[in-house]
Amino acid sequence: MAEMGKGVSAGKLASNVQKKITRAQEKVLQKLGKADETKDVQFEEGVNNFSKQLGEGTKLQKDLRAYLTAVKAMHEASKRLQDCLADMYEPEWYGKEEMDSIKEDTDLLWTDFHQKLVDHALISMDTYLAQFPDIKARIDKRNRKLVDYDSARHHFASLQKGKKKDEVKIAKPVSLLEKAAPGWAQGILSAHHVAQTNLSRSQAEEELGRAQKVFEEINVDLQEELPSLWNSRVGFYVNTFQSVARLQDKFHREMAKLCQSLNEVMTKLEEQNQSRWAKISQLRNKCERTTNGSSDDSEMPPGFLYKVKAMHDYAATDQDELEIKAGEVVLVITYDSEEQDEGWLLGIKEAYWLQNKDLRAKGVFPENFTQKL
Secondary structure (H helix, E strand, O other): OHHHHHHHHHHHHHHHHHHHHHHHHHHHHHHOOOOOOOOOHHHHHHHHHHHHHHHHHHHHHHHHHHHHHHHHHHHHHHHHHHHHHHHHOOOOOOOHHHHHHHHHHHHHHHHHHHHHHHHHHHHHHHHHHHOHHHHHHHHHHHHHHHHHHHHHHHHHHHHHHHHHHHHHHHHOOOOHHHHHOOHHHHHHHHHHHHHHHHHHHHHHHHHHHHHHHHHHHHHHHHHHHHHHHHHHHHHHHHHHHHHHHHHHHHHHHHHHHHHHHHHHHHHHHHHHHHHHHHHHHHHHHHHHOOOOOOOOHHHOOOOEEEEEEEOOOEOOOOOOEOOEOOOOEEEEEOOOOOOOOOOEEEEEEHHHHHHHOOOOOOEEEEHHHEEEO
């Protein structure tokens, strides 16, 4: 059994080698113009379209994978940015919980977007391209079988041509054997030669029939399949780009909502921060307006203008003058009349005003003895 197996394998190998040699010889003769080649313009156009379609699909698959890689990279960059924001966001700030929720929702949105691109675009792309290797293999096989068919056709034609020459030879024997043979033997030799010729011609005709049948079976299938495959590309591309467009649209709409929510949290935080600093500033201003206790503008005397601080002592020389000591704060007020001596101010000591809330102790004093606060 083993020897038979080896014999069958060896025989099959020898047959395959012989086929390759025959095909190579046939292709050489066709290229040299010594043998005609069966042409099918419509099929060749289908093969060209197939090659173009395969090239476009392969490029689309490559670019789609690159897009998914970019989406993955953007997801990672977004996640790192959100993590950084979460780490810096102090617990007592406004919207800490909302900010953490936005961070989680953003991460989930990116993950969902990437996975749906894989499910609805990349897998479909891979499935679409998976049919091409089998079809290409059958196109290559069809081309080999066409060469076999042409070779068988040429072989049979050569035998047919030889048949006509043999008929002439039978009518006029020319071989030495036929000349030397008796008359009764010449007929036998001629009959044997004709039988051998007819056997070879019959075998060649059978081989031509088999080669033609094999070729036509695979050729017919491809003649129907290639145009159908070519036309299918339109629907496939439409579905692919529609899926990507819908997923992008949904992703960006949802992402816009999250970004808006994050912006609102940041805006509220900024407003609260500004309000806090405004209060601090107001409190600081109040402190700056007082030396003992606190006061605001509503507690100032009528006609209050601003505060000054005495830089030097001033001893009053008239009853309408205000005696001040260095360091005291004076509340400057407007003059009772339009007459105002240049270089002099009217005011009342802040300490007196806070305690008594009356202007009986007001008086004028030299401006150059003070500094405006």
